[in-house]
Amino acid sequence: MPHTEFPHLAQILTVAQMREAEQALIDTGSSVDTLMQIAGRGAADWVWRMSAHRKVTVLCGPGNNGGDGYVIAEAIRERGGHVEVVAATESRTDAARNARALFGGQVLGPDAGAHGDVLVDCLFGSGLTRPLSDDHFALLTRLAAHHRHLVAVDLPSGVQSDSGMLLNEGLPRYDLTVALGAWKFAHFLMPSAAKMGTLRLVPIGVTPVEGAAQVSGAPQVSAPAVDAHKYRRGLLAVVGGGMPGAALLAAIAAQGAGAGYVKLFAESKRNVPTDIVVETGALSEVLTDDRNSAVLVGPGLGRDGEARERLAIALADPVAAVVDADALVLLAPHALVERAAPTVATPHEGELVALERSFELDGAGSRPDRALALARASGMVIVAKGPDTVIAAPDGRLACVPRATSWLSTAGTGDVLAGVIASRVAARVPAYEAACEGVWLHGEAARLCGPAFTAGQLAAKVPEALAACL
Known part of the structure; x- marks a missing residue:
């Protein structure tokens, strides 16, 4: 989805940032009408592909989004398409009125019984x-029920752009959403993201905005150097606990994500593949290898006194750490005071709430707001995982992740994610970038699995996902 060759096309803008970016274009010689033509005709290309000469109905509102609709309708009419416009109300901006005047087709009122394919x-x-009025909501849902396919321009009506909130209950689901100028947070945040369908972006010339969030895309990975060896590629120490299966699953996933050596610290070698080295004995004695480049702690750790001790020992290792699962519930702010190396935390919603309490945060705001607040308070890179994963760094960098398959909602996939991220960290990728890369690889591995997979099958697809980045 993001255009890595044009990084500014991967930026995610708030409503305020988007307005400033559009104003900057106008200040340098463009106009609202020109930008509307660029955006509307770019969106029309996608509508034209979907309609395939079938009947198109464009629902236009009073503002500039409605103006975009008139431009789309005119572009389709010029191509010989069958298109009609339903105007919910009169246009209320100069640009929208100008666009309506340029439309050479039929404009119907809100009571029209329009129906068609798109x-x-x-x-x-x-x-x-604010929520759609009763009249506008009724009009939208009635037309949606009488068309086979739905396309949203910029955002579905009834969605709050910066938070992803649904301002009305019962909004329709769309097959395609065409973002104009830049991505918005609602394209990636739940619950709005579930309404969007396929996402496409129409550029209008917006330049990079300083401090803007980004869409996390495919990493750029290269093969190891010709003189590489296992330690140079990175040694990852995986700390096991009372439930050894989770740590083993993370270790298996880590083997396929770039680290040259994965070592599991556990109480037993039972049921462990022969290509994973297991160190047994007291953790304080065996976790002393100065060749370690990263440590992963949390999967299967448990929450008893012994688990707390193992977490403390793991965090005392002066290398980058990935903290997951039970370790996130046990983690206290004082445990990070002496750490100089980067730390990545991978909480799901419940663990995110627990961390917010530990760091005395109120949990207010959108999901990006919460992730950034926790990153700044803790000094950790935060991977707030879920159907709308957000990655935040203490320095304010922020990334959203395109929707992955919902088949990931099965036991053990979080352990796989922790292993993949830890492997990228062990391979000496900086912590924030390693988190972004790990989340992408996890989603790509899931895509390669198809439906109804296990966590073990997901881990087995990680090398194939990595190969897609070479």
């Missing part, structure tokens, strides 16, 4: 902050 929603765009 409905294009241009009722309201990214600036919406």
Whole structure:
């Protein structure tokens, strides 16, 4: 989805940032009308592909999003397509009125019984902050019910751009959402992301915005150097605990994600593959190899006194650490005071709440707000994982992740993710970048699995996902 050859096309902008970016274009010689033509005709290309000469209905609202709709409709009409416009109300901006005047087709009123194959929603765009009125909601849902396919322009109407909140219950689901100018947070955050369908972006010339969040994309990975050996590629120490299967699963996943050597610290070698080295005995005695480049602690750790001790010993290792699962519940701020090496935390929602309590945060704001607040308070890179994963760094960098398959909602996939991220950290990728790379590889491995896979099958696909980046 992100365009790695054009990094600014991967940026995610708030409503305020988008307005400033558009104003910057206008200040340098463009105009609202020109930008509307660029955006609308770019969106029309995607609508044209979906419609395949079938009937298109464009629902236009009063503002500039409605103006985009008139441009889309005119572009389709010029190509010989069958298109009609339903105007929810009169246009209320100069650019929208100009676009309506340029449309050479039929404009119907809100009571029209329009039906067809493709409905294009241009009722309201990214600036919406309150629910749709009863009349507008009824119009949108009625038209949606009478069309086979739905396309949202910029955002589905009834969605709050910066938070991903649904401002109305019962909003329709879309087959395609065409973002205009830049991605918005709602394209990636739940619950709105579940309504979007396929995502596409129409550039309008927006330049890079300093401090903007980014869409996390495929990593750029190269083969090991010709003189590489296992330690140079990175030694990852995986700390086991009371439930050894989870740590073993993480270790297996880590083997395929780039580290040259994965070593499991556990109480037993039973059921461990022969190509994973197991160190037994007291952790304080065996976790002393100065060749370690990263440590992973948490999967299967448990929450008893022994687990707390193992966590403390793991964090005392002066290398980068990945903290997951039970370790996140046990983690206290004082455990990080002496750490100089980077730490990555990978909480799901429940663990995120536990960390917020530990660091005395109120948990207010959107998911990106919460992840950034925790990253800054803790000094850790935060991977707030879930159907709308967000990655935040203490220095303010922020990334959202395109939706992965919902088949990932099965036991053990979080252990696989921790292993993959830890492997990238062990391979000496900086912590924030390693987190972004690990999340992408995890999602790609899931895509390669197809439906109904186990965590073990997911781990086995990690090398194939890595190969896709070479």
